[in-house]
Amino acid sequence: MNKTTQTSKTASKDQDKLYSQPREAIAGFVFDDAVVKVFEDMIGRSVPGYTTLLSMFPVLSRVFITANSRCYDLGCSLGAATLAIQQGIECDNVEIIAVDNSIAMVDECQTLMARHKNKVSVVVERGDVCKLEITNASLVAMNFTLQFIPESGRKILIKKIYSGLNEGGAFILSEKIKAKNTVEQNRLTSLHHVFKKANGYSDLEISQKRSALENVLVAETVEQHMTRLKQAGFSEVLVWFQCFNFVSFLAIK
């Protein structure tokens, strides 16, 4: 089967075969060197709508990014969101801070960003987003990363993002979601499974990856996300994108 089209122009394009052979025991998923090598292929073939979602980031950055402000890409991996955000920047003196806590990801992301002709200043930092200081932000993007943060730390992190945003600034939060009932959950899971099969993953790969992500990627419902965002103080909270069980929220301060 064909691979899905990729958006970002990164070097880490090996085909993801990490779970293609039977494993005796499945360890919890980590973002290590092996994952970095195949990451672009992995995310494109695993997240329905990933390319389309990112292709809208320039539109969002055009609307929300203001002069003399910062943008944050939290859990940047190889910088795909950073690159997409940059495309829409039309004002002066904007800096993008891209943060990830995986050494392997940050090393590769720094290499890729150095090779790329950046329109604005991009700083790629290794760090835990929960400990990051966020100030003077007109846009914060967190693309499929909150789901990896321990649930106990999510509320405080969202509050911190809200506090670090300027008035009128926006938070883009993309997540794999859990459905509100079993029927919907089964339907979305099966559509996601078929999507992955159509992109060349075998049943074995799908099931071993699912085991690796258990208790590592903890999804929540749309309602849980919306409630938390509103409680943090965001005045406008909406779902602007959804493809099966992958959703992106826009929260405006």
Ligand code: GEK
């Ligand atoms: C994209 N946004 O291509 N602090 C910093 N980074 C973290 C933390 C943390 N506490 N926990 C996990 N990460 C990207 C895709 S991937 C999503 C993001 C996925 C990082 C982790 O190292 C990984 O690089 C990223 O969050 C999640 O638009 O693979 O499903």
